[in-house]
Amino acid sequence: MTAKNHFLFSIAASSLTLGTIDPFVLLLAGAMSLLPDIDSSKSVIGKIFFPLSRLIERYFPHRTFTHSFFMTAILAIGAIPLAFEGTEFYFAALIGFFCGWFLDVFTKAGVSAFYPMSMARLVIPANPALRLSTGSKNEWFFSVIFLALFVISFQLHSSGGVMQIFTSLLAQPTGVAELYLAHSNKNRIYVNLSGQTSAGQISGKYEVVSLLSNNTFLIRKENSLLLVGDSQCLHCHVRSDSAKGEIGEAIYVSTQEVRLNDQPISKFIEHFSGREILVSGELTLPNEEVNIPNSQMQFNAITIAANLDSKTARLQNASLEDLRPLFRLTASGSLIVKTITQ
Amino acid sequence: MNFKTNSCYREKEKNLAVATLLGGNSILVVGKAGIGVSALLKFVCIELESKNLKLLKVAPGSIKQILVSLALQLLLYTEDDKFPTSPRLQREVSEKLEFQTSVIVIDEANRLSIAVRSWLEELHENGQLFLLGAKPALARDIFLKLPRMELKPLDYEFIRKIISETAEELQIELTPADVATLQERCGGNPMLARRVVREYQIGLKPNALDHTEWINGTPFLIAALICLTMIRFIGRGIGDTNLYIFGGMLAVVGSLVRLFMFSLPKGSKKLGE
Known part of the structure; x- marks a missing residue:
């Protein structure tokens, strides 16, 4: 195959397998794909490194030791220092080199892939009439295919990657959960949801607040939280028919632990007033009457359990608004506060 | 056995064949077309003749032609004589061979008829020495009984020398790049x-690569694609439904490629076809 096809194939393959569109990584893969042809002084790389290519071709037939698993293994060991610059660079160099010679397997002459164990030439397919002649017009056809593959790969990775597009097509809660895990520390995550609630059909775009498992998550609808799961989820408030995740605006997320020791909750609320927070944890409250709204129709961010001489409040993704009923109380305990800033 | 080359690139095999024959054993040299069986036989004959061993060189043909050729070489008759019938000639040649040490040399022995092979087998059982050359022969009668030496493809250093020698003979100049490119078209076949040098001289493009040293990589490619099925099991193992479905789809693609690749017309394994 010509240098052009080696280059295009290796950048397309590197982009697809490494899931990257980093131009430096892809250029490295492209450059490495030309390296196997250093055994011919007529090739592009052979002309650049002429004395070396002339030396190699004096001793070896074309497409032998530079086009082998043996040489690839040597490169895999020799290129280890590149891994310290970034594993992507290391793998791009290896994939580029491998694609550089492996593509020649589809040519009429094939390659001595198992050198030095065997000089026999590895070919695909077995019938020589179906293999390519280097420099033939058919190579243009493959150039177009490789270019198309690269464009598809570029588009896929610009949109979040193959798996993300696939999960988005399936429109399942697991896809939203994966998207949340991957991006929620830098972006708001929304879900375009349509599903069933006990009150009827629900559909619209909602913010994902938190994950509860790998296929259930909380959404905010007006001032309430709803638990969303797949159509089999019996304890969920929304059983989804279609849930497509969407990456929203950029945010900054920080998490801190706050300990209260017989301190007024009002102080906590004042401290975080004006900020968007989500609080989780457990607080011990005095044995006084507390009026926390509790509904089966929504997710209860705060639940109260009564003990003999005290009460325990369990908080799960509670907002400042959810804490307001506890305003006048003092409490002890430890809270994890997730602060979100735009 | 018409060869212009004066260099023997199979010294080890030559010495082994000569030692075998001098030690009183016959030998069958086999190899694919063009691999150098006839050349080896030629060099072995030169070596044996230098050691004053009588050689009876016979070309494959009908039993009558072979008997006449042997009778002439054994000085039973002259070319002007009228030859007797085949059975009588066969008996006379057999009797003559019993009383002298000689080696019957036949190249392309795979072309011998069953009648000739049966007679040669009889001679072999009576202690006659043979140096036979053949393409990978059928495993029967005399081919099965003789010690067999199979010629492997020549090392690429020798192929390079042969290409350079031929280019010199044809008075054309080849750069190292040309030699390296021509080498990939001929494998280890002298x-x-x-x-390929003659083809290069007249400007023919390498449409037919005749050598037989191929490894079909299609099963490797299919195996690699089928390995993608593992993604499905990983997805199932870690409870990732999307990965499970995606892996399943890749497995289907792998199976389709397999179906497609195996439905392609297959190439012949024989040289020149």
């Missing part, structure tokens, strides 16, 4: 090494 006959093809000479042919």
